[in-house]
Amino acid sequence: MDEPARAALVREAAGFLGLEIPDALIEGVAANLELLRVHAATILALELPAEEEAAGVFRP
């Protein structure tokens, strides 16, 4: 994805949250999103049975 398209995508996602991201911040936010994307891929690669529930109010 080229830089303008990436910036547009970040801004669109931020719009859901009522956040306006100035130009100066786009690069830093995009770099962190890229890191999170790698972690997300690791998480989603773990297939879990449908009955596996999300942790609620967490108890160890």
Place this chain on the structure above:
Amino acid sequence: MSGGFEAGIGTLLARIARHDPVLNCFTSVFAEQALAAARQCDLRRARGEPARPLEGVPFAVKNLYDVAGVVTLAGSRVLAHAPPAAQDATAVQRLRAAGAILVGCLNMDEFAYGFSTENAHYGATANPHDTSRLAGGSSGGSAAAVAAGLVPLSLGSDTNGSIRVPASLCGIYGLKPSFGRLSRAGAYPFVASLDHVGPFARDVATLALAYDAMQGADPRDMAQAPVAPEPASPDLSGRLPRLRVGRLVGWFTRSASPQALAAVARVAEALGGAQEVELPGTETARSAAFCITAAEGGALHLSTLRSRAMEYDPAVRDRLIAGALQPAAVVAHAQRVRSWYRRQVAQAFERFDVLLAASTPYPAPLRDHATITVDGREVSARANMGLYTQPISFAGLPVVSVPVLGPASGTVELPIGVQLITRPFAERLGLQVAASLEQQGVTGCRELGYE
């Protein structure tokens, strides 16, 4: 003429004044209040009143704890003009009730988001072992102050490793209790479902006394577990029951330095040997903790980020914004991973009483080149020093991080810690093991000469 406690606090305040300009541990010092509290301790003693468990022990707290009459900074300029706290955090209240004397508040990563205590607003905290190196974070001020002997006791908080990482790099003891054991009321939140509070000290007895003083139900923290207090101090004799000890491998050794591996081996040997054990899915668990942290942290700060984003530390701000932008499906799946991983960990504790892992993969890196090597890649220490702590707090387990001494001379060039991990709510066992290691001379804090 001043009494013993007052004189002691006077000496300590002078030490802080001499060394803190270089170390940068403190963001505020309450000299007059501390001296007044010390005079009260002297009066109590003169009247023959029984000594409280922490009578006259000076302590300081990470500046995310509420202290009555003081603005809670949480390492940020964003909160600098907020009203002062109306009351002490529960942990502070309980330490004071046990006789401890609060002397100040301590530096941290902004909003606890980092492992380095390089704060864009309040400066970096230096490692007392080598001031050109990182103290670790996010409770870096708390760890460095204890390591330098500026206070014998401090409080930090740990979401992904923020007690254990600086304890390791600064060569002191740190306790991250089970999730839900100690009240977090009055401690500024970061990730509500992962936040813990806990103490740092130079010896296990002080660590345990502080932990005991902070135990007990508190209706102000809704996440607190309904468990009865289990005092650890009465039994730190060093005598241990027969223990089944496991040494975590796989994820926990993959990027470890020789120093980290040697430290774990030395602890394992002192405990009579350890069997290798791998926790399935640990890399996934770490990633899940990473994404949940970013999401919950981002959500918490969203309203402030809308209007005051430019007042944040840039590195923290960008992480929080990105965290808030994650797809909900990722976070939902991460929470399911959490349930699953918790079961993997529970199964391991059917076979073991104590699990060992290094607290950090490396000793303290240099501040002007704060990177570590993970899987052959050079990555930021600020974001990655918690590689081995993050999965453990994700499962909510209690951990004592112990500073391991070298085998022959009793010293090593730079300190490194080992995590003593026990099953949920078995803090007492972890502290008993720590006491045994301390008495064997395997762990301990070095005197660094900050007189």
